[in-house]
Amino acid sequence: MDKFLIAGLGNVGSEYAGTRHNIGFDVANVFVHKHGAAFTNERYAGVAKIKLKGRSIICIVPTTYMNLSGKAVKYWMDKEQIPINHLLVITDDLALPLSKLRLRPGGSDAGHNGLKSIQDTLNTPDYPRLRFGVGNNFPKGMQVDFVLGRWFETEIPLVKLKIEKTVEVIESFILAGIEQTMNLYNKIEITV
Numbered sequence: 001m002d003k004f005l006i007a008g009l010g011n012v013g014s015e016y017a018g019t020r021h022n023i024g025f026d027v028a029n030v031f032v033h034k035h036g037a038a039f040t041n042e043r044y045a046g047v048a049k050i051k052l053k054g055r056s057i058i059c060i061v062p063t064t065y066m067n068l069s070g071k072a073v074k075y076w077m078d079k080e081q082i083p084i085n086h087l088l089v090i091t092d093d094l095a096l097p098l099s100k101l102r103l104r105p106g107g108s109d110a111g112h113n114g115l116k117s118i119q120d121t122l123n124t125p126d127y128p129r130l131r132f133g134v135g136n137n138f139p140k141g142m143q144v145d146f147v148l149g150r151w152f153e154t155e156i157p158l159v160k161l162k163i164e165k166t167v168e169v170i171e172s173f174i175l176a177g178i179e180q181t182m183n184l185y186n187k188i189e190i191t192v
Helices: 020-034 066-080 113-122 143-147 153-176 178-185
Strands: 003-008 040-042 045-052 055-062 087-093 101-104 129-133
Touching (some): 003 020, 003 066, 003 153, 020 045, 020 087, 020 129, 020 143, 020 153, 045 066, 045 153, 055 066, 055 153, 066 113, 087 113, 087 153, 101 153, 101 178, 129 153
Parallel strands (some): 003 055, 087 129
Antiparallel strands (some): 040 045, 101 129
């Protein structure tokens, strides 16, 4: 049976809930809920197990905090014997506008501490990641406050729609593969 590991990145704790940096958690929650599963607290992560058309999916939200995401990802990859090309990491991205999603088979961490931790732990930048654009609507020097801040009221309808679209991308990645999914979704502009 094909096995996949979906890792939605974020920080645990109510002070981080609903922030841009926690969009990986939010996407993972919607994905898991859609497929009738729920997270249980296990080693280094909240973990949910899903079956989708003959594929077995382990979905995690690391409880290690963003900067140590690699610890949880590596642990669950090893435990479940999941190949690196069946890993998908979901994260926020300042370099992309809010209307965009970008799926890639690898690449740099672009200064993202969660991606850097995973790259360092896996000893490679070559693992699939799905970047959820959060835009860069902040004054110079206020990047940290922006990513750790909550969505603006005006953004919420688009964020909700985009989370649903991101769940479709995850399903397509699992069922159709990364190449076909990139062709389908990387160019689209998501608007309300």
